[in-house]
Amino acid sequence: MTDGSAPITRADVEHVARLARLALTDAEVERLTADLAAVLDHAADVAALDLDGVPPTAHPLPLRNVLRDDAVRPSLDRDEVLAAAPVAEDGRFRVPRILDPS
Amino acid sequence: MTTSGYEAVIGLEAHVELATATKLFCGCPNEFGAAPNTHVCPVCLGLPGSLPVLNRAVVEYALRFAAALGFRVPDESIFARKNYFYPDMPKDYQISQYEEPILVDGSIEVDGVHIGIERAHLEEDTGKTTHMGGGGRIHEADYSLVDYNRAGVPLMEIVSRPDIRTAEQARAYVSELRGVLKALGVSDVKMEEGSMRVDANVSVRPVGTEAFGTKVEIKNMNSLRSLGRAIDFEIERQIAALEAGERIVQETRHWDEADGRTHGMRTKEGSSDYRYFPEPDLVPVAPSGEMRAAAAAAVPELPAARRARLVADWGVSEADARVLVDVDGLADFAAAAVDALRDGAARDVANWCTGDVMAHLNETGLSIEVLPLAPDGLAELVGLVAAGTISRNQAKDVLAECLRAPTRPAQVVAERGLEQVSDTGALAAVVDEVLAANADAVAEYRSGDDKAKKKKRGFLMGECMKALRGQGNPQLLNALLDERLA
Amino acid sequence: MSAATEIAAAVRAGRRTARDVLEEHLARIDARESEVHAFNLVLADEARAAADAVDALVASGADPGPLAGVPVALKDNLCTRGVPTTCSSRILAGWRPPYDATVVQRVVAAGGVVAGKTNLDEFAMGSSTENSAFGPTRNPRDVSRVPGGSSGGSAAAVAAGFAPLALGSDTGGSIRQPAALCGTVGVKPTYGAVSRYGLVAFASSLDQIGPFAGSVADAALLLDVIAGPDPLDSTSSPRVPAALGPGLRDGVAGLRVGLIDELVDAEGVEPEVRDAVSRAAAALEAAGATVERVSVPSVVYGLSAYYLIAPAEASSNLARYDGVRYGLRVDGDDVATMNARTRDVGFGPEVKRRIMLGTYALSAGYYDAYYGKAQRVRTLITRDFARAYERFDALLSPTSPTVAFPLGAKADNPLAMYLSDVCTIPTNLAGHAAASVPFGTGRDGLPVGVQVLVDAEQEPTMFRVMQALEERAS
Numbered sequence A: 001m002t003d004g005s006a007p008i009t010r011a012d013v014e015h016v017a018r019l020a021r022l023a024l025t026d027a028e029v030e031r032l033t034a035d036l037a038a039v040l041d042h043a044a045d046v047a048a049l050d051l052d053g054v055p056p057t058a059h060p061l062p063l064r065n066v067l068r069d070d071a072v073r074p075s076l077d078r079d080e081v082l083a084a085a086p087v088a089e090d091g092r093f094r095v096p097r098i099l100d101p102s
Numbered sequence B: 001m002t003t004s005g006y007e008a009v010i011g012l013e014a015h016v017e018l019a020t021a022t023k024l025f026c027g028c029p030n031e032f033g034a035a036p037n038t039h040v041c042p043v044c045l046g047l048p049g050s051l052p053v054l055n056r057a058v059v060e061y062a063l064r065f066a067a068a069l070g071f072r073v074p075d076e077s078i079f080a081r082k083n084y085f086y087p088d089m090p091k092d093y094q095i096s097q098y099e100e101p102i103l104v105d106g107s108i109e110v111d112g113v114h115i116g117i118e119r120a121h122l123e124e125d126t127g128k129t130t131h132m133g134g135g136g137r138i139h140e141a142d143y144s145l146v147d148y149n150r151a152g153v154p155l156m157e158i159v160s161r162p163d164i165r166t167a168e169q170a171r172a173y174v175s176e177l178r179g180v181l182k183a184l185g186v187s188d189v190k191m192e193e194g195s196m197r198v199d200a201n202v203s204v205r206p207v208g209t210e211a212f213g214t215k216v217e218i219k220n221m222n223s224l225r226s227l228g229r230a231i232d233f234e235i236e237r238q239i240a241a242l243e244a245g246e247r248i249v250q251e252t253r254h255w256d257e258a259d260g261r262t263h264g265m266r267t268k269e270g271s272s273d274y275r276y277f278p279e280p281d282l283v284p285v286a287p288s289g290e291m292r293a294a295a296a297a298a299v300p301e302l303p304a305a306r307r308a309r310l311v312a313d314w315g316v317s318e319a320d321a322r323v324l325v326d327v328d329g330l331a332d333f334a335a336a337a338v339d340a341l342r343d344g345a346a347r348d349v350a351n352w353c354t355g356d357v358m359a360h361l362n363e364t365g366l367s368i369e370v371l372p373l374a375p376d377g378l379a380e381l382v383g384l385v386a387a388g389t390i391s392r393n394q395a396k397d398v399l400a401e402c403l404r405a406p407t408r409p410a411q412v413v414a415e416r417g418l419e420q421v422s423d424t425g426a427l428a429a430v431v432d433e434v435l436a437a438n439a440d441a442v443a444e445y446r447s448g449d450d451k452a453k454k455k456k457r458g459f460l461m462g463e464c465m466k467a468l469r470g471q472g473n474p475q476l477l478n479a480l481l482d483e484r485l486a
Numbered sequence C: 001m002s003a004a005t006e007i008a009a010a011v012r013a014g015r016r017t018a019r020d021v022l023e024e025h026l027a028r029i030d031a032r033e034s035e036v037h038a039f040n041l042v043l044a045d046e047a048r049a050a051a052d053a054v055d056a057l058v059a060s061g062a063d064p065g066p067l068a069g070v071p072v073a074l075k076d077n078l079c080t081r082g083v084p085t086t087c088s089s090r091i092l093a094g095w096r097p098p099y100d101a102t103v104v105q106r107v108v109a110a111g112g113v114v115a116g117k118t119n120l121d122e123f124a125m126g127s128s129t130e131n132s133a134f135g136p137t138r139n140p141r142d143v144s145r146v147p148g149g150s151s152g153g154s155a156a157a158v159a160a161g162f163a164p165l166a167l168g169s170d171t172g173g174s175i176r177q178p179a180a181l182c183g184t185v186g187v188k189p190t191y192g193a194v195s196r197y198g199l200v201a202f203a204s205s206l207d208q209i210g211p212f213a214g215s216v217a218d219a220a221l222l223l224d225v226i227a228g229p230d231p232l233d234s235t236s237s238p239r240v241p242a243a244l245g246p247g248l249r250d251g252v253a254g255l256r257v258g259l260i261d262e263l264v265d266a267e268g269v270e271p272e273v274r275d276a277v278s279r280a281a282a283a284l285e286a287a288g289a290t291v292e293r294v295s296v297p298s299v300v301y302g303l304s305a306y307y308l309i310a311p312a313e314a315s316s317n318l319a320r321y322d323g324v325r326y327g328l329r330v331d332g333d334d335v336a337t338m339n340a341r342t343r344d345v346g347f348g349p350e351v352k353r354r355i356m357l358g359t360y361a362l363s364a365g366y367y368d369a370y371y372g373k374a375q376r377v378r379t380l381i382t383r384d385f386a387r388a389y390e391r392f393d394a395l396l397s398p399t400s401p402t403v404a405f406p407l408g409a410k411a412d413n414p415l416a417m418y419l420s421d422v423c424t425i426p427t428n429l430a431g432h433a434a435a436s437v438p439f440g441t442g443r444d445g446l447p448v449g450v451q452v453l454v455d456a457e458q459e460p461t462m463f464r465v466m467q468a469l470e471e472r473a474s
């Protein structure tokens, strides 16, 4: 299923929600399956185009080699940085345990 | 591992932190060991609205590496986003090079064999996570703490071709790569501090077959020694599995230094869909001829060439040349000593360096720049031995003192009154005195068999040295004894 | 009426104080903000201090700059140091950036007085400003209707006289469409003309900051201040742009203007809107331009391509809102659960829809068919425009197919909402410049905007056409 023609399924939506780290309710999955199907159906005109000879445009600007000198600039104040943290401890950001080190 | 009818196919991925002043995409200091979260800014913290700007030095370093190992530098390389969630990654994507890396198709000669290097690409490092509770292990931890000082530090990922066949060869490859990177001045390449991290892809196949076996990725080796052990373990494990009729599972396994085994990690199915796409916040890198030429001009003598020169010019062994070149600053130290040498051979300088100096560095853990002994001090020591002022054994003590505290070999010799007595007249007087005082021993020598002769001669020599407080020139003393006892 | 230009001139000359100007605008905000809800945050105290500082500069004989004493409203996706920047999302509620966006620095350095942070569709995703976690903004011309979006708050602030100038961001029409619906001028500059540093990203290869103003001259004044190279944005153009002010009234005699067939006849374009575009074309002809119809065939694929590219980039740009470093956190036993709950609670339905769509379009097996194809369509559109610009100096089209619609009218139909941007999207895909100028009224006497499009970096020509239209609009 690589031509984008097969309809999107509930399972696809659940898989994508896992990739996107979104805890969706059943109702949300239901709704999004329909919404995504509608948008992808609209995009079928694009998916169906034969564009083999056309290069992709990743970027509208024809710039190259935008480089910065290797010179130190001031970093932020740590108190200001950690003030934004939901939970901080010992100068660092605290997070719940990590179960999935993939 | 061909003895068992199998051979291993090994490819290595080395992540090397580049020794720039600042990070890959921002002006925060690239510095190890600062207080947590003090080297961070909107860019490397991934704050909303911040944008990356590429560090020029990183491109220069990559081009220098390319010139050193004959990589092809494509006209254009681009950055991509590798998307996955992990708390040590501030943007929850890593900016890395994917389809169009900055360097392709290089190679490095390791013990006469060319190991291909498929590509080298630039990417940003992640922050550092500390697991709290559960003995610091990720799975048993209660929670984790994140420090983003390392986030955004420039990495070059160097991907070898699967040209490596043994653990020993893998170690030699990494060691040679380290030497080159260090000589180029682009990285500290310290595996223990994590400025060089190596993952290994290992598979085995029956000798004589062409097709690759299923490969397993091994992570978490933090020294050359553990790299070798991990690969050996994994090869044995895979062979044993195949022999037992099992199938090798494609997976990532972690090396556990403590139990000396690799362990499989359960990864969630489908979790490795990275959704790469071109990084829209950066523009392509298209190194100009000028940039390439400047990088090529900045390539110094590489370790292999330097070793060959030491063997040829100084007459040292291949193994000693390797020690001199591999140990930080040692060959430079030796070369400075050789330059300062007035009396003696370069080879003697090298021997002291690979022997006593190295032993001292290993014992103390010091680096060569902080030694109290300057290269011309070592030259002076070699000169004292060559001139016969002190013996080699005395020189060892003198050197030990010079390595401990700032002083000069000549000064130590003078303070301790160590000058060797080489005046034949003075030595003859002592010999005669000793022989007269030990007439019994002389008689027993004369009448004894070979064994007795040897024993008595040693005794008389010892008495002479005792009388001279160990400072008699041994060659001259031996000659005088031989003459008187004949 | 060139309110900002006149204010700056009067303040610089010492004829008015910045403080007086500000109080006058704060009074208007007091009177109508509760029904319009243009702002997420009115910065009255900070603005008073800034205005007083401008007045002190003038008193000391110094020149505060081209925006001296002009109140400026900022879309709430522009970072302001120490001042909450929310993107109208629960996930960023309360977050105070430790830095200013480059455009904010430039506005302040030019003597501008930041009046407040304006409402938007969450993370700039929408065309009605109804997708805000803090409630919708209403159109000052008719408060039962939407102001357009996503920069609806900025458009409404200018239309209601809360500030003579405002900044917005435009990814697929988010400046031009609300400008059209609220009856103001709105400009999407050439990609790279204005630094994006400090603009919270929606779709990085499409986003561009631009001005809202009550007049073409005022829009030029603000764009001149914010445009120009920025070493903090790799995608900012290194070329220093020509000032727009001086050539503004050079007229359009001899200019060749093309009327884009595919957009004039696009799905859902209301007859009154089509009429307005025809009258605009006639007005330009009367002013000495030549006007012809032109076909830019691939623009019909613009909407589809956009709704693959923008969500794809957004899915990646919005990954960082994970509850770890700033903003909302909803607890969970492990990191993945915490991330997923935070994002479920923190993001509204439209943002989730786009994240899901974009993640899908980039995922294994679909990249080539969706994202890859869309990027190739981008090339087609750029080529078609290039052909058109061989024959024309500027192009003309409707900005929005419709006038302002009632609140809630399209809330349940994402595709219908997406169609609001059908005429504006092609410009973002090509990276060119375009602007909306009010030109008469349509249904129910509501404002209609006409879109002027030009090739990359041809803003001076665009502004001449805009000025000519403004002079003939009534």
Ligand SMILES: [Mg+2]
Residues within 6 Å of the ligand: B096, B123, B157
């Ligand atoms: Mg990597």
Ligand SMILES: [Zn+2]
Residues within 6 Å of the ligand: B023, B026, B027, B028, B039, B040, B041, B042, B043, B044, B045, B152
């Ligand atoms: Zn930084």
